[in-house]
Amino acid sequence: MNNPPTAPEVENFWRRIYDEPRSLFRDTPALVQFENFFQARNQDLQVELCEVVSEEEVRQALVGAKTNFSGPGPDSINSINNWWWKKFPSTYRRLTKVYDS
Numbered sequence: 001m002n003n004p005p006t007a008p009e010v011e012n013f014w015r016r017i018y019d020e021p022r023s024l025f026r027d028t029p030a031l032v033q034f035e036n037f038f039q040a041r042n043q044d045l046q047v048e049l050c051e052v053v054s055e056e057e058v059r060q061a062l063v064g065a066k067t068n069f070s071g072p073g074p075d076s077i078n079s080i081n082n083w084w085w086k087k088f089p090s091t092y093r094r095l096t097k098v099y100d101s
Helices: 007-019 029-045 055-063 079-087 090-100
Strands: none
Touching (some): 007 090
């Protein structure tokens, strides 16, 4: 690659993906199927609710990770990607939404 993207260009690329809301139609077949699957699975698991995760907690967990290239931990984040997670804070808000959902 002759002209690799700069860090700000990469950051902006991911920011556009994670920060811009996408419109979905409620009656999209895949969404209906997923909702039915999730509701059935949720009933089976009797999921215990936990406290809301803050964006600051996500930031601290990612920045405080000791290693960048190891297997996934209890949070299921694959540490091989920790270097990327640490470098692009625009993803923290999206990860917070994922953990809170």
